Amino acid sequence: MKRTITHLADGRELIYFDRRDDADRSAIDRRPLGPRPVASELRYDPLTEEWIAMAGHRQTRTFLPPADECPLCPSSETRSSEVPANDYDVVVFENRFPSFSGNFGSYEEAGGLSEVRPGAGRCEVVCFTAEHSSSFSRLSDEQVELVMEAWADRTAELSAIEGVEQVFCFENRGEEIGITLFHPHGQIYAYPYVTPRTKLQLAAARRYAERHQGRNLYADVLDAERKGPRVVAANELWTAFVPAAARWPFEVHLYPHRQVPDLAALSEAERSAFAPLYTSVLRALDGLFDVAMPYISAWHQAPVRQERELGYLHLELFSIRRAPGKLKFLAGSESAMGAFVNDVLPEEAARMLRSQVDH
Incomplete structure (x- = not known):
């Protein structure tokens, strides 16, 4: 397996996981992206002793675009996506609309009995395949093993981040579940607390x-x-x-x-x-x-x-x-x-x- 780290136009990290050692990952993201959003605000619920993330910037995330506008498909000569390369095996990148991140802003007290702190952590997107119309169930055994290599790699890397307490890899599938993108993909949350x-x-x-x-x-x-x-x-x-x-x-x-x-x-x-x-x-x-x-x-x-x-x-x-x-x-x-x-x-x-x- 070859692992290649690069960065998107707004500074977010992107990692290719390839079977072939000669895979060319020199493509550059040339999109004119705006600044990254600040981390969410965590508010403490004293009645349940749970932390709730307030992430208003996620309201603007891409919602069920047509296939020819999918941000998770490889880039082409006529369209740039979240993945600069024109093809890939498995790719992981920092979420453009994260629930948790290290990009802190200013946070004010919420009042009442709720403590407030930054939503520190990290959220990543895992693209299981470059094929837009595929699904996890249709991946070859070799492709699933490569996805697992990516999950294991990210679990180890994210666990080493100061303040991260739990790493969660998951996939949502289907409009009924509430997906916002059809492309076969999952997510990884690096939480700043142990989940309830x-x-x-x-x-x-x-x-x-x-x-x-x-x-x-x-x-x-x-x-x-x-x-x-x-x-x-x-x-x-x-x-x-x-x-x-x-x-x-x-x-x-x-x-x-x-x-x-x-x-x-x-x-x-x-x-x-x-x-x-x-x-x-x-x-x-x-x-x-x-x-x-x-x-x-x-x-x-x-x-x-x-x-x-x-x-x-x-x-x-x-x-x-x-x-x-x-x-x-x-x-x-x-x-x-x-x-x-x-x-x-x-x-x-x-x-x-x-x-x-x-x-």
Whole structure:
């Protein structure tokens, strides 16, 4: 793999990940870009003890442009995009409309009981392929491995930034989910705090270890699920299963069989084994109702500086589609109270997905 670092016209970093060592990445971004926005403002909610990012500049981000105006496609002689090269394998660059960044401005007190501080951190875009009309499910195994190399590289690099507490790699797919660009891509958030969901899970893992002679909660969940009826697909190094208490109509968790804290810690064999298993599950989702399923794919990694021994890298994949023409909306109970009601029995969801997995 060849890794090439360059910069866009406004100073944002861009990194090419190529299979070929002779890939030419000398193209320059000549667009007349304006100044970069200042970092968001973090406000503390004393009622939930959570930090909320206020990022007004994101209101102006590009929204569902036509294919010939896609900012993630390679540049051409007649049009410049976010990627100066006329082709690429995988590319990562700093988000033009970040939720977190190192470009600080001035911040005033919000009043009340809310503390205010800069939204320090970093947000990156990961383009999985130069092919605008493709999808992650259609990537070759080799291409998925290159994406994983990029995820691992960025996890290690972002974890080394002062003040970053957690690194989150994810993909949003589908208009129903709220995407703003159709091109196959994901994002990486380097948070200046440990996220609320991770805090809850680590607290549960900590209590479990105290009650069970130091055993790891995630490892025991995986072990139990591998013996049960909700396994969707598996190989020697990974297992994909629907969790017993799934929140979403179709939700699949993918675990490596070896406990590792993050993507950077995966072995070459584990990265290779992930690719065919994951894309088969994605195709199974699409096959359920013969439509491109909207989904969120979220890597859960251990925090950068605390309780890493409790963490266990895994991916959570879920769709809000519950039936043909029907979506799972987060209405009163879920949105107001955080109390989920699932319309699809997890065992039935696993059976339906198994029937669609490539054999």
